[in-house]
Amino acid sequence: MQLFKYICRNMLRNKIRSLLTILSVGFSLALMTVLYGFMASQETWKKDAAQENRIVVMNIQGFSGRLPIASVDEVRSIDGVVAAVPYAWFGGTFQEETMPFAQFGTDAEQVFQVWPNFKISPEELTAWQDNRQGCVLDRRIAEKRGWKLGERIRLKGTFYPFDLDLELCGMFDSPKNTDSLWFHWKYLDEGLRQEYPEAAGNSGTIFAKIQDKSEIPAAIKKIDERFASSETPTRSQTEAAFAQMFIDMLGNIQVLIRNIGFAVVFSLSLVAANSMAMSMRERVTEIAVLKAIGFPRLRIMLMILGESCLVAFLGGVMGVGLGCVMLQMMHTAVPQQFPFSIFEMLGPWIAYGFVVAALIGLISGLVPAIRASRLSVIDGLRRVA
């Protein structure tokens, strides 16, 4: 306890220096926290997806390949499949906004069986099912934009030469912000049939809910075998693998982020070590006095290491805190890039910031600590002006 008090006093002796070091460590660690949080959010997406026993069927060639709407019924006939729906990405613009939120053409009869943990009132669901131009969306979108039931939502097609004129029939509650709107796949298809018949009849991707986790591999195999020799061979995968595909697309960015992290940590250690060394130089006499009155070497080393670690730790607390606040702000501002709130993706990665802070503290204090412990008492005392 005595030691800790001494360390605190020492830290507060040059307030500006300690504050600047804390700020410098804090800002860099805030940056690291945000970058790692961004990567963690992708992992969270994957982990979440793994619990839902859903699989995604798409054309083996990727998104550009077609998947005839008849395939949906074939998927439904596979053992273990509880429900399956077409899930066609519309990607329309709303007024002047490109990508306002995600929009999917799907099947109102079964979609809430594929996502059973999304809740909607039965009246709203029936209203949607009965309205050809109806749509439902994540309650968070409606709240953000102040939309009420009956709102007309016009979406201009970008991929499809067809504009949607939708009426809001209901809002669903989901555990996570999905930022999605669902409309009738049939409404889109009927429109396409007139404007551009070649593009009609395409379900895009198919999402299917499987009864039990153990049945997933067999179902995937059966579906792909069923379509293997057709005009449109499929690639079926778990939702987690599907999520991984999007993560992979980012490519080397992750390596870059990691390397930037290392560079930051290294340069920080230098900076922190520098300020620690400056403090030590000013206290040479003092340390000599401590030694002269019988403080053991170890205690002196601990004092100095303790101070550098305390400064780095405070920086770490500030950095991780600031980083988390920023992640939360980004989650509210751009939910498409940051789909999870900070509480949903808490994990070991948060601790990285503290581990790094601890390392910075140790490394930066090490040289000054060793030098102080080796200091000759005579030389130190002689420095008194």
Added chain:
Amino acid sequence: MIPAKYNLRNLKVRWVTTLMTVVGTGLVVCASVLTIGLVDGLEQALRVSGHPLDLIVVRKGSTDETSSGLEQSVARDVASLSGIAKSESGQLLCSVEHVTILTKPRRNNGGTTNLIVRGLEDVGRQLRPEFRISQGRDLTPGVNEAITSRQMAERFENLGLGEKLEINHDNFEIVGYFEAGGSSAESEVWTDLRDLTSARRTPGIASSVNLRAQNEAALESLVQELAEDKRFQLSAIRETKYYEDQMESSAFIKYIGYFIAVFLTVAAMFAAANTMYAAVASRGREIGTLRALGFPRSSILISFLFESVVLCLMGGLLGCLATLPFNGLSTGTANFASFSEITFSFQFGPRVLLQGVVLALAMGILGGLLPAIRAVRLNIITALRER
């Protein structure tokens, strides 16, 4: 004025502190320049892809070649419009192209991602900047051959010279590597138009028409004509605009880049301030002497700011030098307009390096300001009394 030599000597005497600060700020500048260079490389690849006189004609309502589809016969009619430029050999610079996206694995377990395969005819090569075959030979139409860039061959499985890329059970042999002035064409695999449409089982379908107008006036009338003609149901987008829009969809990579740079700079600023505070604190007597000799406050302020700027600029230059090995290194990420891979090279042109130096300057000035003000406000008598 206090001679600059005074500051330089000071930096030399306290060389350990100087070195640590220089290396620290250098690393920060290096990381920032790398990030900005990455963003710049991506934008560069998209920018050079757009020729001011080129048009990309897609189906009305489409904003991207990959999501557009039109009859080849309609596409051929576009060539009959007037105002299209001719090549030296008299060929119309109007190319009917089919673009498709395949999901293919990267090399070294880099996961799968989307790959753009473009089917086109000979004339399309003249519409790309500086197209040339760098290794192997160009493809022969009709026998399922393909060419790609060296970067793509290194990034994707089955794209190496002599390897075979599978498209709907048909194998396309890679027979050559091409270069196209660093444009986004270098992120694609090229094959013959007919070979690709037959492999995709969509004969007679094209994605887009790429053409070059004779001049600006001809270009505007072509855009007008295509927009108004009901027979076509097409829209022509200026190539420069097309790639600008693609840049926009990747804008969030840019924001991340600048976000990183700004944060790192702020952190390094505090570090520089720390060093300068220490410098001022240990030189109280010197400052007092300078004041007593009659140097005005402004000279002292400038002198300390200068020292801080020199310190950070050394770091900045070191940081810029450290990025040299990365220059031209190619990498790739997703082009969010088409959700497909785009490769590009880190570019450390004067613009990027200048940004690095500006960051270093900001660190030096902002970090040095408060310590310099403190130096100026020292009371002469007490300062001289210090040890």
